Amino acid sequence: MNILSHKLAQKGKRLLVLLPFYLFILLPLSAQYNTDRLVTIGRSALYYEDYVLSIQYFNQAISAKPYLYEPWFFRGVAKYYLDDFVGAESDCTEALSRNPYVIGIYELRGLCHIQQKKYEDAVKDYNAALRYAPESLNMWHNRALCRIQMKEYDKAQAEIDTMLHHWSRNASIYAMQSEVYLLQADTTKALESLQKSIDIDAYNGQVWAMRSAISLARQEWKEAEDFLDKALHLLPRNGSLYINRALARFNQNNLRGAMSDYDLALDYEPNNFLAHYNRGLLRAQVGDDNRAITDFDFVLKLEPDNLMALYNRALLLERTGNPRAAIRDYSKVIDEYPNFWSGLQQRAQCYRSLGMTRQAEQDEFRILKAQIDKRNGYQPRLSKKQMRKRSDEDIEKYNQLAVADEQEMEHEYQSDYRGRVQNRRVGMDYMPNYVLSTEQQQNPVKHYVAYDRQVDSLNHTLSTDKQLYIVCGSTTIKDPSPWLQSDSTSAVACWLRAVWQAERDSVDIPSRTINLLDNLSEAVRLAPANAYLLYNRGNAYVQCLDFTQAIEDYTQAIALDQNLAEAYYNRGLAHLALKQEAEGINDLSKAGELGLYQAYSIIKRQRK
Helix, strand or coil: CCHHHCCCCCCCCCCCCCCCHHHHHCCCCCCCHHHHHHHHHHHHHHHCCCHHHHHHHHHHHHHHCCCCHHHHHHHHHHHHHCCCHHHHHHHHHHHHHHCCCCHHHHHHHHHHHHHCCCHHHHHHHHHHHHHHCCCCHHHHHHHHHHHHHCCCHHHHHHHHHHHHHHCCCCHHHHHHHHHHHHHCCCHHHHHHHHHHHHHHCCCCHHHHHHHHHHHHHCCCHHHHHHHHHHHHHHCCCCHHHHHHHHHHHHCCCCHHHHHHHHHHHHHHCCCCHHHHHHHHHHHHHCCCHHHHHHHHHHHHHHCCCCHHHHHHHHHHHHHCCCHHHHHHHHHHHHHHCCCCHHHHHHHHHHHHHCCCHHHHHHHHHHHHHCCCCCCCCCCCCCCCCCEEECCCCCHHHCCCEEECCCCCCCCCCCCCCCCCHHHCCCCCCCCCCEEEECCCCCCCCCCCCCCCHHHHHHHHHCCCCCCCEEEECCCCCCCCHHHHCCCCCCHHHHHHHHHHHHHHCCCCHHHHHHHHHHHHHHHHHHCCCCHHHHHHHHHHHHHCCCHHHHHHHHHHHHHHCCCCHHHHHHHHHHHHHCCCHHHHHHHHHHHHHCCCCHHHHHHHHHHC
């Protein structure tokens, strides 16, 4: 059995690398000891989930012997753990160009394609791998799921039939078959397949979730709740299941139970739109107006233009004695729906409560003119039949619970790859300038030593005890004059003076940026081969919001020094600022590869 699908029973143990075992015994005997040592240490770092550090060891191995496939492949594994699927795919491609017969590389690249929704490419990789390992259940399973995503249901069914011929007691295959039947609107066969899956393995939470989805679609609320109870017993941290059970409970007039489920859903998924929106409606239903407003406030942070949330918040603001804020929200809705008579009536009420008679009469005249007889100030109670699709923008349905447009099945691809560093929250701040400092910079991961010949020459010619170092950050030189005495017109002098003045200028920021840009341009003119000056000027252009020019300078800096991680990082952010997502992610992937682990958090955020 492929180790990719194997789950260790003993808690605390981890796979060294989740790949076919034979990969571990195929290291070439001809490789020199140092390269073997680098790969071994890198794989050890993978074992301890220190993925960023492991990449640095594989980088060194690749630099020493770029024709070996192992360091490319293992670096791809580390990047996959970090959710850098673009970078992992690229490394797998490099590994396959060096050895096209290693099944695990196709398997990993297939997973990279899946994560990028490139299902056709994933199918090609699985086709290639299955030629060498036709009995691999994992790859059959993943390829069938790709067929489903591509809506090739007939091909998926054919592959599932083949799988059932070889693995007739595998519950997940029957569950997949049931999903295909559902997508083909054959509920009867879907239920038959689900029952077979349950008979084989009654402890699969996803199967019970699928069974509940059928009952929800049929409005069999009690049955759906029972199935969701079983699913949640097995998958207790799944927010979507709590939301579905809340819907089933609401339709059985169990408002307290529905409210509890929305609370639990938000414990696990704090930013879930449906849970906040529907809980806000339920809170309004039971008179918990202030907390209902809090829910709609959150919804409107997620979707500022959601008119139904705006209208519901307006009703609550009016009810809690804040007519001015209510008028603000009502007006936004009426601007979009000028014939929404309920909104006009409510706004007129608010105007009258504030003594704004003329505005109130204008709204009331519009209502009378259309001969609309609306009940004054009455909010209809929620009914168990009142539900709308989330994408339904009919403002008259403002008081109906929202449900997802489609009940999507969560696919579990056969892999245990996952990441950690990318889960740390980082800002979208650009890396700082490279400056001249009297203190060295230490980084336990990024072993990059910034060097410039002219700076080195200056250090050798000056009598001062302190050396100048090139660091990415803030300068520590209180007075640059000792380093400016020998030649105040050199590129180094311009560099030193520009950054020192920029950090201490008391003038406004735009003027300071222009001064910095002028000084750096002069320094670049004197030293056009200095990557750090070009990088710094790129940063200055970013401050001017001239991202196109910034990208040009970063690109020139990278051409001079391909190990300048900060230039890749900042160029990636500049591409994202210009909505050039693919280019941005490629640059951030390279920055992460070179040791700036913050890049992986941004890559993950961008994917979401």
